[in-house]
Amino acid sequence: ETGVTQTPRHLVMGMTNKKSLKCEQHLGHNAMYWYKQSAKKPLELMFVYSLEERVENNSVPSRFSPECPNSSHLFLHLHTLQPEDSALYLCASSQERQAQVNNSPLHFGNGTRLTVT
């Protein structure tokens, strides 16, 4: 039990589909993150939410749309994706956004393995 739960674990979608990834944390944290993990590349930070407000968007294409309805839930809505978007998408949380840098480690979910066909 990691405290951060992601669903689904695996997702296969066509380029014209619309799907959503879900993340839920049971740790009482105030900051949540979406990362993209691709083979042989550093983890790419996509979005950061602090107290349900988006505070960082790292030049992510608009076909990825995050939503944070409350401090425990984070979604990533997907539409008209490309094959190069196939990757492992990781959700993470931390106690505070700034504190995660030094004192409060990130807690990761197990990820959603996305394949775009």
Next chain:
Amino acid sequence: GNSVTQMEGPVTLSEEAFLTINCTYTATGYPSLFWYVQYPGEGLQLLLKATKADDKGSNKGFEATYRKETTSFHLEKGSVQVSDSAVYFCALSTDKLIFGTGTRLQVFP
């Protein structure tokens, strides 16, 4: 800009062998340094950290020393086990957390 460079894997070892995974960094200011581990089918979890020069982080038999003079934070373990097989990520933080590409470790009995 800030960056982390890790040795390419996979690193393949026999059980009880000595492990070193190299990590060097480029950063302005005084970053904190971390090692995260990702076991098969799981997300990343913090393994150890060091927040200032000459600090040594340790956990589960793994160690890494913050070397400011060589801008390095190499991960070591004296005797690896099959259960240590995973991907290891070096990371640094100043105002945000930056990860390396990861190094896969495979330990065989």
